[in-house]
Amino acid sequence: MKLSTIRSTLAQLGTQPTRSLGQNFLHDQNIAEWMVAQLDIQPGETWVELGPGLGALTEYAVRRSPKGILIEKDGRLADFLRERYPHLEIIHGDAAEYDVRQLFARGPVKVFGNLPYYVSSQIMFQFTAEPSPVCALSFTLQKELAERLSAEPRTKAYGALTLLVGRRWRVKYLRTLPPTVFTPEPKVDSAVVMLTPRERGELPECDGGRFTTMVKQGFSQRRKQLRKMLAPYELDWPAVCAALKVEQTVRAEELSLAQWIELTNIAATHGGTPHLTEPSEATAQDIHGEIFDVVDENDAVRHQASRHDVHLNNWRHRAVHIFVFDEHGQLFLQKRSKWKDKHPQMWDSSAAGHVNAGHDYEETARREIEEELGVSAELAPIGALPATAKTGWEFVRIYRASHDGPFTLNPSEIESGAFFALDQIQRWVSTRPQDFAPGFLECWKTFRALE
16 A cells, blocks of 8 residues: 555544554555565465554555455544455454464464554464464564564573573564654564474473463573572483583573473473373373273174274264363363374364273273373263264263363373364354364264253
8 A cells, every 4th residue: 555545544544543542554665565475375265464554554455355354443444444444354353362273263374464663572472372273474563572572592692581482483584674664653663574383393381370370480680590490490410411411501582492491301301291202102101001991872882892993993982071161161172182093183172082991981981181281170071972883982971061271281192272162163163174083073963962
């Protein structure tokens, strides 16, 4: 959008850029087209633009795919955008308060925008928090913030923000934008960054909550030696530094992302928490060596067989699914680990598992919620499913539990998880059933019918 067009449009709307909203309108059309091109939006892909203003980026995004969502805080501009782009979904609201969980029903989405400097960190954390429905983000930020996100160790810009975002996202500093490409001109340079999810296995697994706590503690006084900052963890510091291959006088900014992850795992092991790594070959053999009761069409036990043989021959067996609700009535869903032998990285019930030979449904449900979520809770049966092809030939008992978390997710079982409102899940199931394990879909249908 040309500078003259911006000025005339604002005049027609009887408005001016609002400083409190951080409004600086991009008027360089070449840069606008280039910024949208970086996301490589494909026909039919869903994209979300935050703070579109008068649509400088929107006009190039909509040429690539008509499935756009615009979130604009300024009501005057939201009305303007509705008239200009009647086929797009226009949300008059604050992007910093938008419920990102709604986007799971849209499939992997791409997000971009010229973010107001005063809330850019908050918005970025909101759209990148785990789990995220976003597959790529491109933001215009204050140059200083962009440098912090993409910084290397042992530099002034390198800090907690670098690590907290970088653990799960690759950050690429694309280019610097001078103030002259905006109106009104900001007082500082801006920069465009691109964030893309890291591939699973690119870095070792670690407890995200512990990682966040340790990083924030380590950088809270960055001039002090890390040994002093992490003293509450009572680590064997000489041994830690030997493992990390660093001096004992090391400071927080001297550790790479990989070293911070290793430090987190050392602290977890020291504290008695299992080290979070890929399941060992022995563990995998134990899983496949599990023995199940093989049952008939009436759920009566006929004989026992190994997990491998049961699945190979599609013999009827038993399983449980647990639906864990928080105090607001939201249901916790888990995303299955990539190491699961069936339906890896698909969304599933809060916890689920097979009933081993000689065990009953209820004791299995108690075991699964403890092993997968790290909590105990009272269980109430809410439904049962017959063994069919849709359930994987499992007789399923569904249990309900109440717990607000936090949960300690078993990484060999669960990649991530979150609470969702029931209407969000229903929209998601209706539009993208392929995201869910088949057993959960059958349990969900039963649960909805019983409501």
